[in-house]
Amino acid sequence: MRLLLEVTRRIREILPSGMPLFVRLSATDWVEGGWDLKQSMILSCELKELGVDLIDVSTGGLVPHARIPVQTGYQVPFAAKIREEAGIRTGAVGMIKEAEYANQVITRGCADLVLIGREMLRDPYWSIHARCHLDEEPNWALPYGYAVKERRQGK
Ligand SMILES: Cc1cc2nc3c(=O)[nH]c(=O)nc-3n(C[C@H](O)[C@H](O)[C@H](O)COP(=O)(O)O)c2cc1C
Numbered sequence: 001m002r003l004l005l006e007v008t009r010r011i012r013e014i015l016p017s018g019m020p021l022f023v024r025l026s027a028t029d030w031v032e033g034g035w036d037l038k039q040s041m042i043l044s045c046e047l048k049e050l051g052v053d054l055i056d057v058s059t060g061g062l063v064p065h066a067r068i069p070v071q072t073g074y075q076v077p078f079a080a081k082i083r084e085e086a087g088i089r090t091g092a093v094g095m096i097k098e099a100e101y102a103n104q105v106i107t108r109g110c111a112d113l114v115l116i117g118r119e120m121l122r123d124p125y126w127s128i129h130a131r132c133h134l135d136e137e138p139n140w141a142l143p144y145g146y147a148v149k150e151r152r153q154g155k
Contacts (some may be wrong), residue, residue, distance in 0.1 A: 006047055
């Protein structure tokens, strides 16, 4: 904790005040006697005090033979608990692939945002496809918007 807190304090000092600071945590080692959620909540409270804006909540894959229940959203409960108990914004990550599920994580108050890893590597236009899937107008980047407009106009 001491190393992370010292690094965070220094980074917050040199970052412009309007620039958000995210910290990624491994919320648990998934082993008895290892780093756990309770300690992560204590750490998250201290990070909040130092001006951290969001905890990006992952979990550890460092300890050999740890039994990790890898499946859709398996780390989301950690993001939810830290958000609730430490009163800080969180990001949920891990096997989040479907637009509906990503949306639910946010609308149910489990996290303030979701972070998409491998699915975004498979489909770099994931966010555009997700918005279409949810019947929302995609947030086209300005140059892309010209292409969409022309298509709508049948050019
Ligand atoms: C190519 C690749 C590199 C990654 N590098 C890191 C890393 O350096 N640090 C880290 O905490 N997570 C790293 N991750 C994990 C991702 O940030 C993310 O947490 C993980 O892929 C789970 O999310 P996903 O299921 O949406 O991919 C990496 C993932 C991939 C696919």
